[in-house]
Structures are given as structure tokens and as C-alpha cells.
Amino acid sequence: MKIIFKRYLGFIIILVLNIILFIIDRKNGLSSITIFGSIIFQMAKILPPIFVLLGLMDVWIPRETMEKFMGEKSGLLGILIAFFFGSFAAGPLYAAFPIAIILMKKGAKFLNILIFIGAWSTTKVPMFLFETASLGWRFSVIRLIMSIFGVITIGYAIELLISKKEKEDLYNKVRLMQ
């Protein structure tokens, strides 16, 4: 009970704040709850298949396969796979983190993880199509091209800035999860 309370403390605090907001400002307090409800609904729609795929990936993809395609020696192919994997995904960025954990557990290279996260955040195909429709293709294409370079550059930069030990610690921590 105490553990549950502690885990959900952040959520409880926000709920209390929301109630306070509701008391001070009926209109915004109410719309906050409505928006929360509608986001939950949207997420409830998209998250189940993502997590089911994640679970299947975890039990079916052998470590050797992952190492071969996305591991330390995967080179350009690994980068490309990470890019495509992230870009053809759907769902919010925070759904990418649990997948990143599985990828690390299976031995994907850290640079590829960073590229996967970067691609998921900003070069997603469905998002790009929508962006073209609303902001025009010139805007979207320039942003896409820059983002591709940006994602790779940020990936390399972070990879360079963390020590080998930090990376090892992270992978060890991930291995112990679940």
C-alpha cells in the first residue's frame, strides 16, 4: 500500500493541484480534467499494440540477431535500421523508452539507441505527412533533412561525451530490469 502510494505520489500531487485549480477557476479546472480524459483515451487506443509488439520482440528476437543488426559491429546498417525503426513507429516519445530498454537488453549499440530515439521523436513518417499537409512541403522537407543530420549528430555527440564506464553501467542496469 505504502509502496503504491509512493509510486503514484506525483500523480496524486497533480490531482490535488487540479482540484485546487478547479476550486479557484471552475472553467480551466474542468477543461484540464476533460483534456486529461481525452489524452488518456487516445493513449489507451494506441499503447496496447505497441506494448504487445514490445513483449513479442522481447521473447522472440534472439540476442544474436539484435547484435548482428544493431550491435557494436553493425555499422551503417545498424544506423539505418535504427532510423527506419524509429521513423515508422507510431505513438508518443515516451512509448519509445521501454522499447529502447529492450533494444539495449538485447545488445543494440548505444549510438543506434540514440538514433532510434531521435528518429522516433522527430522524423516519423505519419507525422511528416501531416506536417506537409499543414505547413507545406518546403517547410517540412527542410526540417526533415536537418533533423536527419541533427539526430545523427546528437547521437554521436552524446556517445562521445559519456565514458565507457557510464555506458556499461547503463547496460548493466537495463539487464537487471524486469
Added chain:
Amino acid sequence: MYDYVLYLLAGIFLVISFKRDKKKTKMALKKAWKSFENILPQFLTILAFSGMVLALLSPDVISRLLGQKAGWQGMIIASIIGSITLIPAFIAFPIAAMLLKNGAGFAQIAVFVSTLMMVGIVTLPLEIKCFGKKISIMRNMFAYLFSFMVALVIGVVLG
């Protein structure tokens, strides 16, 4: 549309997996649930917080804030809003398009869109849970700075 593709994919793989190995499939589903349950508290917090932010920063308020100031000041305001809000694309892009039509600068809109997608202050606790503090903060900071580069290029080419 895309949601259905995902469901279809998950469904097909689930059936194949079940036919090949029931026990493994059960384990996969257990893992799926566990990974989800693992992030559930942060997830609920993030969504509830987004609800509040979006209520106070309604599309109207966002438009006013983003459309108001030009130049660096406008870009910085746009980047802050983009970094802290968690707006789904189907709301964000139409707002951005409307703002452009009403005379907002390309650079300001670009920095808003880019930070919205790449920088996540609200989701930082979840990211830290996955990558640790240092890497998460670095990633967000780089993405933040990078968004300005995107904005500058778009501003020069289109502006």
C-alpha cells in the same frame, strides 16, 4: 488509420507467436504488461500534468504567445512552450499553420515544432528512468539547441 495498422500487426504477430509457442506468448504478454505497469505512474502524472498545462495554455493562449513577438524573443518564447507542452501533432500542426497564415515568422514556428517533438521537459522523469540523468539532460539540451539551428535555416530559406 495508422492505429489500425499497428493493431493489425500486433494481432498477426500475436497469432503467429501463439501458434508456435503458447508459453512464450504468455510470457510476451506478461512482459508487455510489466513494461507498461513499470511506466504507469509517470505516465499518469505526465498526462494529468499535460491536461493542466493545455487547459491553462489553450490553443488560443498559445497562438497569442507565439504570434506576438518576432525575432529572438519570439523564438525563445516558442522554444519554451514547445519544450514544456505535450501537444499531439493533430492539434499542434493546425495551430502552427494558422499562426503562419496570421503572420507569425517561419523561424518561430520551426523552433516551436522542433522543440515540441524533440524536447520533453514533462517526459524527462520517464527518460531518466530509462537512460539516467546525464544522458537524458544532454539529449534534451542538444535537441533544444538544435531546434534553433533548424529555425535559423528555415527562417533564412523561407522567411
